[in-house]
Amino acid sequence: MKKGYWKYVVSLLILAIYLMPIYVVVVTSLKPITNLEPRLTLPKEIYWENYVRLFRDTGILKAILNSMMITAGTLILVVVVGGMAAYPIARMKNRAGNIARVIVMGVMMVRGMAMVVGLYSVLSSMHALSTYWGMILVDAAFGLPVAIYMYSNFISSIPDVLDEAAAIDGAGVFGTFWKIIVPQLKPVTVSIVVMQGVSIWNEYGFATYILQKPDMYNVTLVVKQYFGEAVKDLNGAAASAVIAIIPVVIVYLLLQKYFVMGAVDSAVKG
C-alpha cells in the first residue's frame, strides 16, 4: 500500500464528521414534514415548500434586513472608533498609553452575558431597549476591545519615522493618521470586519433582551422562534437555520484567508 495513504482515510473521516451536521440540516430543510425516511437519506425530489413558507409566513426577510443593518452599523462604528483609539495607544510610549492598554485588556475580560441585568437596567433608563441604535452600540462596545487590540498591534509595526516625516511636512495629528496610517490598515480591517461581522450576525444573547419587538428580530431570534414554537414543523425550522448560516458560510469560503489572519492576530499573546 502507498505510504501516506492513511492521511486520506483520516481526511475523509474528518470531512464526514465536520460536514454531517450541515448536510443533515440542509437535507431536512428540503423534505416535507410528511417524509419519514431517515434524516441521513437524500430527498427523492427536492421540496422547496419549507422555504416558500418561511419567506411567506415568518418575518425572516425583515430579520435578514435587520441583521444586515445591525451588522453594518456596528462594523462601521467598531472600525472607525476602534482604529482611532488604537492610534494613540500604539504611538504613545508613556504612562497614558500603558494605562489605556491595560484598560483595553481588562475590558476584553468582561463577559457580556454575565452582566446582562445591569446592561438591561442601563439600557432601559436610556430608552435604548427595542432600538437599533441600542443594539448597535452594545455590540460595538463589546467588539471594540478586540478591534483596538488588533489595530494597535498593527499600527505599532508601522515605523514612527513616517509619522514624524509627515509632522515635519506640517500635517496635523488627524492628517497624519488619515494619510499615513489609515491607508495601511486594509488587511487588519478586513480581518476585523469578517470576524466581528460573523459574530454580530450570529449574536443571540444581547439581542434577546434588546430586540423585543418581533419586527425588530434578527435572524437568530427568528430561528429560535421557529424552533421554539413549531416543534412539529422541524423541516420548516431547518430551513430557517439554513438561511441563517448561508451568508456566513459564503463569506467564510470567499475570505477565509482573512479569518485565519484574524484568528491569529486577535489571539491575546499571554
Place this chain on the structure above:
Amino acid sequence: MAKRKRIMYLFYLPALCIILIFIARPLAETLYISFCQWNGYSSTKKFIGIKNYLDIFRDSHFKTVFINTLIYGVMSTLLQNIIGMASAFFVNSRFKGNGIVRVVIYLPIMISGLVMGYIMYFFFTYDRGVLNEILAWFGREPVNWLEDGTRGVWIITLINTWQYAGNCMIIYLAGLQNIPKTYLEAAEIDGAKRWQRFKYISLPMLIPAITTSVIINLIGGLKLFDGIVSLTNGGPNYQTHSLVSYLNSQYFLKEKAGYASAIGIFTFTFIMVIVIILNGFLQKRRVET
C-alpha cells in the same frame, strides 16, 4: 509636540465613551443590583446587603451548575487543545487536500452557537435522531440521549469542543509555521526520532501558542450560553445549565434580578481570577523552557 499629544488624547474619546456607557456602567450597575432585591422591571430596588451572595450557597442547583461550568470550561479546553494540536500537525504535513481539511475544521466556528444547538437537536433527539438511526443500522436499541443531565453535560461539552477546535488548530498552525525548518532537519540528521523532535523542539516552541489557545478556549467554555439554550435549555431539571445560562433563567423566567446579578458578579470574578492565575502559571513555564 505637547499640543499633538493633547490632540492624540481626543482619539481615545469616542471609544472611551462607548466602553464607559455600555460596559463599565452596566458592570457597576450589576454590582449594585447584586446587593438588592429586585424583580427586573419595577422602579424600586430594595437594598438587602449580601443576602443574594449567601443565597448562592443555599441554592440546591448552584453546585451542579458550577460543576457543569467547570466541565464546559476545563474539559472543552483540554479536548480542543488535543484535537486542535493533532489537526494542526496533520494539516501541516504535506498531502493533497490538506487545505480543504483545514477550511472544513474551521467552518463550524462560523455558525451561531444557538443555531448549532438546534442543528444538533436533529442528531440527539430520541425520536428520529440521526444517532439513533445509526444505532438502528447496527440493530441497536435507540437511546434517549438528553434524558440524563450528566450525559447532557458531556454531549454539550463535546459539541462545544467539536465546534471550536478549529480555533486551536489555526493558532497551533501559525505556531508550527514559525518553527524554523532547520531546527527539525538538524535534529533529524542527529538521529532524533519523530517523538523526540516533537517533545524537544516543536512542543517547547509552541508554548506561546498553547498559552493563547488555553486561555481563549477556557474563557469560551466557562461563558458557554447559546448552545445550551437551544439544545437543552438547561434541562432536565437544571442539570445542564452553565453559570451564564442559569443566571439568565433566574433573571428572565424567575424575575430574580438581584440574585442573577450576584451570580453574574461571581462568574465575572471567577473567570478573571482563573485567567490571571493561569496566565501567570503559563508565563512562568515559558521562561523556564
